Structure formats: C-alpha cells, structure tokens
Amino acid sequence: MNVIRRPTVYLVGRQSVDEGQMKQFLEDHDVGQWTTDTSIAGEMLPEVAGRLCYMSFAKPRPGGNGAYLGHIKEVGHGSVLEHSVWNFIITGVSRSFTHELVRHRAGFGYSQLSQRYVDESVADFVEPDCIGDDPELHAVWESAVKESQEAYCKLVAGLQAKFADVEDKTLRRKMARQAARSILPNATETKIFVTANARSLRHFIELRCNEHAETEIREVAAQMLGILKKEASSIFNDYEFVDLPDGTRGASTKNTKV
Ligand SMILES: Cc1cc2nc3c(=O)[nH]c(=O)nc-3n(C[C@H](O)[C@H](O)[C@H](O)COP(=O)(O)OP(=O)(O)OC[C@H]3O[C@@H](n4cnc5c(N)ncnc54)[C@H](O)[C@@H]3O)c2cc1C
Incomplete structure (x- = not known):
C-alpha cells in the first residue's frame, strides 16, 4: 500500500x-x-x-x-x-479533495478516474500531514485503510462469484467494483482532469487558497496559483502568497471575485 x-x-x-x-x-x-x-x-x-x-x-x-x-x-x-482556458491533471489526491473540487461548477469541466471501471485493490491512499506526522495516529490510520482495502478485495471476489452468470466479463467486473467501492475510504487516491477558465480559477483560488480551506485543497490551489502566476502573470500577478501560521501557503488579492 x-x-x-x-x-x-x-x-x-x-x-x-x-x-x-x-x-x-x-x-x-x-x-x-x-x-x-x-x-x-x-x-x-x-x-x-x-x-x-x-x-x-x-x-x-x-x-x-x-x-x-x-x-x-x-x-x-x-x-x-x-476566454482564457487551461487544462490540468491532478493526481495524488484523495476522494475528499475531489468531492470539494467538483463543487466549483461555473467554468470548470471534470473527468475523474472511475471506481466502477478501475481496480482499486492496488489503490494508493492520501494521508493528511497531521496524522502522518504522528506515529500513533498514523498507525490507527494505516490499519483502518489496510482493512478497508482488504475488505474491498474480498467483496470484489465475492461479488464476481455472485454475478458469475453475467457473461460479459467487463460488465461483471463493473458490477462487482461499483458495489465493493462503497467500503473504500475518502483517503483513496484519485486522479482528475480539470479544465477551467481564468475567472473561475481566480474564484477557486480565493476560496481555497486561504486558512479557512481544508489543507489538501489549499495545497492544490497554491500549486495551481504558482503555475498560473508563471503562465499568465497579467491575470494572476495580483495574488501574493502569504505564509500561514500552520506552515502552509495562502494567497490574497485586492481584486476579489472579478
Ligand atoms: C472554507 C469552505 C467551507 C465549505 N464548507 C462547506 C460545507 O460545509 N458544506 C457544503 O455543502 N459546502 C461547503 N463548501 C462549498 C461551498 O459552499 C461551495 O459549494 C464551493 O466553495 C463552490 O463555490 P461556488 O458555488 O461559489 O463556486 P461555483 O459553483 O464555481 O460558482 C461560482 C459563482 O457562480 C455563481 N453561481 C454558480 N452557480 C449558481 C447558481 N446556481 N445560481 C446563482 N449563482 C450561481 C455564484 O456567484 C458563485 O459564487 C465550503 C467551501 C469553502 C471554501
């Protein structure tokens, strides 16, 4: 794992x-x-x-x-x-992150890894720093995640046997995986293709690159802002990165929600 x-x-x-x-x-x-x-x-x-x-x-x-x-x-x-549009692939993120990301509707398009089609028995998992940095909490987290993944594997095997009369192999696997995934944690790693325009990206950065946002989405927003400041400084140069008390980065601008 x-x-x-x-x-x-x-x-x-x-x-x-x-x-x-x-x-x-x-x-x-x-x-x-x-x-x-x-x-x-x-x-x-x-x-x-x-x-x-x-x-x-x-x-x-x-x-x-x-x-x-x-x-x-x-x-x-x-x-x-x-009228300015960029395409990103974001990997190494949790399903909690993508659940928050896809709430950004206006000007965003998404294509996300399918847990119905893709085998999650070999999935990676995303651990928050505040758990990973603490050996005791990390042990609790790791054992829970392992247990979920083991249960997922058993469920996929059991469901494939249950649906043995479904002739189409791909459909049978899909039927098994779509039900078995219900046991997977929010920490399961996912990948998402994101297309967004500059106005929406600015709104996303303002909501998510600050101390009120959850740390994982804040980190993604900070990385995207870093990329966009180099990519199109005329549009994103008004944002200043600020160091937040917990050691992460936020950003601020006087031109909010343009
Ligand atoms: C710190 C934080 C905590 C949060 N906590 C929660 C929570 O506890 N529970 C929860 O459910 N969500 C939560 N959210 C998500 C939040 O409610 C929004 O869904 C998310 O931030 C997307 O914002 P948005 O709707 O402005 O973005 P978009 O969907 O991208 O919309 C951008 C803008 O377009 C306009 N717009 C979009 N759709 C419409 C519409 N249908 N009608 C009118 N105008 C529209 C609005 O001006 C909107 O601000 C949280 C977000 C943050 C940043």
Whole structure:
C-alpha cells in the first residue's frame, strides 16, 4: 500500500492564437496596426475580447497587456477572463479533495478516474500531514485503510462469484467494483482532469487558497496559483502568497471575485 502526502498538478494544455485569422480580423476592421506585448494566448485573447467590446484597438492606452488586464480586474469586468482556458491533471489526491473540487461548477469541466471501471485493490491512499506526522495516529490510520482495502478485495471476489452468470466479463467486473467501492475510504487516491477558465480559477483560488480551506485543497490551489502566476502573470500577478501560521501557503488579492 502506497501512502501519498503531496498532490501533483500538471498543466497539460493551454490555448493558442490563430495569428492569421487575428490579423485578418484586425485588417478587416482597419486596425491592422494593433499589437500587444504578450505572446501568451491566455493573456492575449481576453485583451482582444475586452477591446472588441468598445472596438478600442486604434489607440490603446500605454502599459500593454498587463495594464489592460490589471484594469479589467480592478473594475471587475471579469467576464472577459472567461476566454482564457487551461487544462490540468491532478493526481495524488484523495476522494475528499475531489468531492470539494467538483463543487466549483461555473467554468470548470471534470473527468475523474472511475471506481466502477478501475481496480482499486492496488489503490494508493492520501494521508493528511497531521496524522502522518504522528506515529500513533498514523498507525490507527494505516490499519483502518489496510482493512478497508482488504475488505474491498474480498467483496470484489465475492461479488464476481455472485454475478458469475453475467457473461460479459467487463460488465461483471463493473458490477462487482461499483458495489465493493462503497467500503473504500475518502483517503483513496484519485486522479482528475480539470479544465477551467481564468475567472473561475481566480474564484477557486480565493476560496481555497486561504486558512479557512481544508489543507489538501489549499495545497492544490497554491500549486495551481504558482503555475498560473508563471503562465499568465497579467491575470494572476495580483495574488501574493502569504505564509500561514500552520506552515502552509495562502494567497490574497485586492481584486476579489472579478
Ligand atoms: C472554507 C469552505 C467551507 C465549505 N464548507 C462547506 C460545507 O460545509 N458544506 C457544503 O455543502 N459546502 C461547503 N463548501 C462549498 C461551498 O459552499 C461551495 O459549494 C464551493 O466553495 C463552490 O463555490 P461556488 O458555488 O461559489 O463556486 P461555483 O459553483 O464555481 O460558482 C461560482 C459563482 O457562480 C455563481 N453561481 C454558480 N452557480 C449558481 C447558481 N446556481 N445560481 C446563482 N449563482 C450561481 C455564484 O456567484 C458563485 O459564487 C465550503 C467551501 C469553502 C471554501
């Protein structure tokens, strides 16, 4: 049984701009001279979206993309940030974490590892630091998790025998696993593919990267913010990381819920 103590966040996808079509649009509207100072699609696209609203390509104010999106955040015109989208894979997280994550509905898309299809007899488990750092509590946790996994294996075997008359092997396994999983703990490791836009990601960070949030989701939110600050600083540079009393990281901004 593998015990995991840290989540991993992979940024696996980002947008690109079709330069030819963008140039064509600008030329067709007599603003072919317009340029911006970012080559990052996730920063450029919301600027174009915002400028389109007032057709303000002809005489941009100084400061480039950073100043433009900074103003958008200050005045709370966050809808243009919905045009920036990233794709993440998050692994080494518990089912408790994903249960909290999927409560974020607006602007998020999810695909999560299926416990009906995937065999959990070899699953890893995610242990909170406050338990893992304490040998006595760790022993209690470990034995409970092992017991659950052993019960899961016995249930899968028993259910497969019970459903022996189901000819389709895949269906039989699914029927066994979907019932046996009821015994697995929240600590069971899972993997989730997450697509989200910048406005939703900002809301997620504000709710989850602070001292009120549970520690696992806080850590994921902090890792995502670290990635996004490098990926699209014009959108995420207003967040400052802060060290929280328990040694974890939070983040704050003056531009909340844009
Ligand atoms: C510290 C903390 C503790 C929590 N504790 C609990 C708990 O004990 N029990 C529990 O059930 N949940 C709990 N939650 C989850 C919380 O209630 C939200 O479900 C979660 O944070 C997602 O927030 P959201 O709805 O704003 O996000 P999203 O679903 O992403 O929505 C974003 C925004 O879109 C708007 N919106 C979305 N859907 C609608 C809608 N249907 N109608 C109108 N406006 C909409 C709202 O402005 C919303 O803020 C907790 C969250 C935190 C951060």
